Amino acid sequence: MLAFAMRSRPTAAKVYGGLRYASSGSVDVQAPLNFWGGARRKIQPHSDSDPVYEPSTGRVLCRLDAAGAPEVEQAVQDAQSAFAVWSKMSGMERSRRRREEIAEMEVVNNGKSITEARLDVDSARLCVEYYAGLAGTLAGQHIQLAGGSFAYTRREPLGVCVGIGAWNYPFQIAAWKSAPALACGNSMVFKPSPLTPVTAVLLAEVYTQAGAPPGLLNVLQGGQETGSLLCHHPQVAKVSFTGSVPTGKKIMEMASKGLKPVTLELGGKSPLLVFEDSELDNAVKGALMANFLSQGQVCSNGTRVFVQRRILPEFLKEVVKRTRAIQIGDPLHGDTRMGALVSQPHLNKVLGFVEQAKQEGAVLLCGGERFTPSDPKLQGGYYMTPCVLGDCTDDMTCVREEIFGPVMSVLSFDTEEEVLRRANDSPLGLAAGVFTRDVKRAHRVVEQLKAGSCFINNYNITPVEVPFGGFKMSGIGRENGQVTVEHYTQLKSVYVEMGDVDSLF
Numbered sequence: 001m002l003a004f005a006m007r008s009r010p011t012a013a014k015v016y017g018g019l020r021y022a023s024s025g026s027v028d029v030q031a032p033l034n035f036w037g038g039a040r041r042k043i044q045p046h047s048d049s050d051p052v053y054e055p056s057t058g059r060v061l062c063r064l065d066a067a068g069a070p071e072v073e074q075a076v077q078d079a080q081s082a083f084a085v086w087s088k089m090s091g092m093e094r095s096r097r098r099r100e101e102i103a104e105m106e107v108v109n110n111g112k113s114i115t116e117a118r119l120d121v122d123s124a125r126l127c128v129e130y131y132a133g134l135a136g137t138l139a140g141q142h143i144q145l146a147g148g149s150f151a152y153t154r155r156e157p158l159g160v161c162v163g164i165g166a167w168n169y170p171f172q173i174a175a176w177k178s179a180p181a182l183a184c185g186n187s188m189v190f191k192p193s194p195l196t197p198v199t200a201v202l203l204a205e206v207y208t209q210a211g212a213p214p215g216l217l218n219v220l221q222g223g224q225e226t227g228s229l230l231c232h233h234p235q236v237a238k239v240s241f242t243g244s245v246p247t248g249k250k251i252m253e254m255a256s257k258g259l260k261p262v263t264l265e266l267g268g269k270s271p272l273l274v275f276e277d278s279e280l281d282n283a284v285k286g287a288l289m290a291n292f293l294s295q296g297q298v299c300s301n302g303t304r305v306f307v308q309r310r311i312l313p314e315f316l317k318e319v320v321k322r323t324r325a326i327q328i329g330d331p332l333h334g335d336t337r338m339g340a341l342v343s344q345p346h347l348n349k350v351l352g353f354v355e356q357a358k359q360e361g362a363v364l365l366c367g368g369e370r371f372t373p374s375d376p377k378l379q380g381g382y383y384m385t386p387c388v389l390g391d392c393t394d395d396m397t398c399v400r401e402e403i404f405g406p407v408m409s410v411l412s413f414d415t416e417e418e419v420l421r422r423a424n425d426s427p428l429g430l431a432a433g434v435f436t437r438d439v440k441r442a443h444r445v446v447e448q449l450k451a452g453s454c455f456i457n458n459y460n461i462t463p464v465e466v467p468f469g470g471f472k473m474s475g476i477g478r479e480n481g482q483v484t485v486e487h488y489t490q491l492k493s494v495y496v497e498m499g500d501v502d503s504l505f
């Protein structure tokens, strides 16, 4: 057995104590970003490789060498070999290898602030630790039957799983998918978004350094084509996807050809309900947390903020004051609270939503404009000022469609019954929140909200112990929590006869 050195867990301060890069614009990514069989692999680009940009500066960070059919074949075969060894170990053996030291990590590839990137890496570490702990609890059931006979169930891994990630939480998504998959005895081929190819491979290195057999987590770069090759591969047993609703539907369709189970973590247009008896300060903080993390590029964001009419003026005054105070700038600076959006086209799209909202009658209370930092290095970056839209109504585009940017739409309401009906009037159902001091109301409201993750008196808290996922078109299956074990295993029932065969023939 490979011995795994148990190291003391570094504190967040130690891990992230010193930045290697004092400011954006100084990082070059040269090492290959495809990873299989336990090492980074350089591949021959199949076509002209696409540039990958640094959102904070607009500079080319590296080029994307997309994996084609030969690389997909190689990675799946390596994952299959690793699975053959890994799946034979007990859960406790697997967990010992999964303890790891999370190295200092800079997410220059995404544009979010270093403060948030640290929290994402912490979340990834906690996820790995949580499932490493859970690995030892995987167990079946013993069922007594007549005449001393019995049956037992075994929770068995599925095989080679595929993970496909979005660009908004590149490292965390890779961990949220790979940690439970590996803990259950599977291997994985993970494909990050082509916009953010840089950090998933670091997770693969961390697993390898922690003693995982080569091939256990492989990372393949690419876009639709690589993703489609992976979904169709006959040796792939399951696909776990995070991304948009239209792509989620395509993934499900592809997986259905091989009857492969899917986990789909898709988009949202989640409501946040602020009742007049709320603690106003907390409700305001909650609304900001619900809208402006990661430049608003968060699937669970509560972008439809319903405020009870009596407290609306006071609420808006505070929200606007605090939104204006958000520090925008170099995401590598510790005091920055809002970095750059992920790309120029995405920034244009978000600004377009703001324009359309104004045309449809929403009132721009603050922000919603392109922002150019004073540092000349950052002037090509994709920044905008966080935006609050007032006087919104249910039929406006900004209220119906997922914007995926720092844009909060505020609506007013009068009664509980009315706001519940309006809050649930969406094809999506990822998350929802309620602020109130009335504990009975809080639970009554939550019971009626059609959303997979509900928050009472807070928002966007995602502890790894708690299942996360959507109702309606926001997804299928769950990530995090104990239940995810069921999504990465299959149940085998074994009947054991203790008497003689009672034959009918």
Ligand SMILES: NC(=O)C1=CN([C@@H]2O[C@H](COP(=O)(O)OP(=O)(O)OC[C@H]3O[C@@H](n4cnc5c(N)ncnc54)[C@H](O)[C@@H]3O)[C@@H](O)[C@H]2O)C=CC1
Residues within 6 Å of the ligand: 164, 165, 166, 167, 168, 169, 191, 192, 193, 194, 222, 223, 224, 225, 226, 227, 228, 231, 242, 243, 244, 245, 246, 247, 248, 250, 251, 264, 265, 266, 267, 268, 298, 299, 300, 402, 404, 430, 474, 475
């Ligand atoms: N529910 C959740 O947990 C989360 C949901 N999201 C959602 O993700 C979206 C933004 O992320 P994007 O990366 O723009 O989403 P996207 O759907 O465009 O792409 C997601 C991933 O799918 C891959 N892909 C695209 N077409 C494919 C195909 N035909 N076959 C296989 N793979 C394919 C992409 O290369 C990427 O890796 C938002 O709508 C957001 O709400 C984002 C983060 C978390």
